[in-house]
Amino acid sequence: MSIHEIRILPPLAIARLGSSKEPLENYELVVKDPLGHRQICAAETLRVNTRTGEISESYQPEMPIKFRDGKSIRPVAPFLEVFARTDGEKLVPLTVDLLAAEGLNPRSVKWTVSLGNLKAFRRTTIEQDKILASTSFSDHDVHPLEGRCDNFLPGKTLPLGSARYIKPNAAFPEIRLRYTPAAGLVYGASETRITADGVNGPVTEIDEIVKDRVIYDPTKEHATWRGWVDPGEPTDTNPGQIYAGYANAKGAQVSWGYLDDECDGIVEAEIQIGEKKLRAFARIGAGPPAFAPDSLPIRTVADEIEQALFGPEVRSADVSADRVEDIVRRAYETVRLLNTAVLNGNPVDGRLGAESMMPLQDSNDFHRMFAPIMATTLVDNLSVVALHQTILTALKSGTPPWFVDVLRRPEEVGDLSDKGRRKMPAMMRGADARYMTLTRRQIDLIRKSVASGLFFGGSAEE
């Protein structure tokens, strides 16, 4: 049995920042109450011996799953496992035995992890603002990923977490790497920061947030991140001005030069079999912790990837009532977390537009008259949640979904008429600063399930 190809699974892993020494244990989301949100259920977890780098045991965590140790959040530290395609089409875990069969040993696997945080560069477009970290190894030590940047102070780096090649043993002979993300800290460019443009000049204060973590040198020739103002050009992020800072006298957002320790990049594995070099890669990213871990958003990266992979239309054979119910459940899970009255733009204790929400952005970006989205009486949260639960209930009857026409189409995100703003999903912003939509593929799924419900399971293409 020879190895023809290797792969890393999962091909995309998302780590979540956290400063606890203990990584978050595994859990699954299970629907127990048909009208409720998902429940967190413990799932098999691998314990890594921090000294040896081996897996010491596989265990079932105790419930409830612990998300914090004191003030420290437990990071999500994903495993990336190498699989091999041998003689058949099937992928099998790459193990010590499989390597041995090729005359190799665990040391024959070379890992390379390359990460970057390009948030400052994305705005300034100055090469010297790129923060990059890379490391290669075949041993089982912890390899810190230190982000380096031309505009950093001498000797300073941005910690982007660490990678460790898990040492295979008899009980766990598989080849895997674990990425542990950074702590979730904020780094800066100065021990002081300006809070406002006062009449006698800038108002300055000691920056308690970053004072021990100043790494960026704003005095360098090409260092513009501290004091950066989005120029209002098409290359700005959309929405723009979304960095920490203060509003200057002209109302423009001025950057404090903050940097976070989020990042993304590539993990590569490589083995040499005779003349043949086999390589595989996976993508990893480190993002903020999940603060509503028992809910799924209505539109996720998984939905985006599915659409990119399979296109905007769902095959009829893939249409199922369960998938439609899942979308509705996610809508319910989301709406229960929203302050619908505020997000609708209702006056709160006599204040209009007190918080950031879509009606305010419609006014700010397009000078639309400020007005709530829905009738102000309709957005009582308990009542909106109950309405979503009623939809979940009705779908259980086998009735085809009737709400496909209330869904906002992707080409309607900028429709600021009353009618346009009231479509679903409501009150939320999409990635392009305007109203959120489902993906075309999600919409198509709901549309096609109408036919399948109407003809009792027989859809047009089946």
Added chain:
Amino acid sequence: MRARNERYLASLFSAAPRLSASPRVEMMMLTGAKLAPSDAPPPEFTWREFAVFLLTVAAEIEHSLMVQYLYAGWSLGGPQVPEEHHEAVAKWRQIILGIAKEEMGHLATVQNVIRFLGAPLALDREDYPWDSVLAPYPFALERLTRATLAKYIVTESPETWPDDVSVAERKEIEKLAAGPDKMNVNRVGALYKKLIELVGDPSKLASSEFHPESYPTQSSWDEYARGYGKGARGSSVAGTTKTPDVLVMRAASRADAVAALTAIAEQGEAPNKAAAQDDESSHFRRFLAIFRHFPKDGEWEATLPVPSNPVAPGLPATEGQAQIEDAEAGKWANVFNIRYRMLLSYLAHSHSSPGEGGLTRRQGIVINRMFGEMYTLRAVASVLSRLPLNVAGEQKAAAPFQMPYSLQLPESDAAFWRLHIDLLTACRALLEDKVICKGEHAEYAATLLSLDAKASEEMRLYAGASTVRTGVRRSKEGA
């Protein structure tokens, strides 16, 4: 319409219709000429009362049409529809249900004008089948067929039919609409014509007869139409862009009231030549478009085998009705009737005056409950359509839409909540019945029970507290 009201209708005609076997024929002859000239209100009426009476009749007709269209729309589909016609049937269903939504808008608008005249809501109607000299044809819950479509077309037809309808086609439609009894089908416009004339005439209805202060308790488009304006929500299945167009108009002045009545009178008929050519604009055109492609007898079946005028188990069905005999379907029919009553009660509650409890604050909660009931009715209708009507098993059960014994409404906010709780409790007993909880749709029943339990808990708070702050925080202290 309640039979006792029929006697008042004589005043609409220049001569009283004869009490013949077919008053409808009489009415056609008379309205075809013109409505009675009127310098004085009919006997036993003031002009205001008469306007309220006519609006009550209009509400009853809109209510009946809406329910009929829902029934016809829900009848479409089923496993017997050949695959190549799936798309067309889905489209027809959406068009018919879109028209039903527009009728809901008509009903809401008529209620608004009734409120504007300071009169109580008119939500009552007769059970099916029923007839009246003012009805376009005897009302009945029927599955969609070429004959029922023909009736709908004639009812909603403009005075002059558009050029693209050939003489032969019109003849065929009118013949089908008339049926074997050669019944005359009335146009609905005549009643509104009379109403518009009356409401618009200051010599009959002084401005002091109007109640603009009722405006906050009238249904608003913002709250009721859910964005269904000029097809703004589009229609992905039906492929239409201008419909449904749900008109929910409020009245704060005479001009508003006249405009509202005019708009709903025109929505059915194609009001002008351009509209008469447009397959999307009027009910007339939309029904006609379906009629032209609807399968003729024996070609293929577009609808489920549902009966006409199904009724829940009880006293033997009367003529023209079909009793639901299957035990499980019978219980679900009872559930349907209770949920229908709940919908009407929420609708009434949402219109009740603010009172000390400050209903305006809670109005949205009631309206959302009402929309929730629409979803539930749709779901229960779907359950019924999968269960047999009786042991023969050939026909399926369907939504009975039977009216409650009374629509006399509670006087206080708390009493409304107690009514809602009572109805939920009555429904719970049915859903817990072993025929249902061990039946085919047990999972749905269990979920509905759980949903209702949450609703009852919330409503007990409202019923027990004279003032409950919503949207901010709630506590159980008031319970």
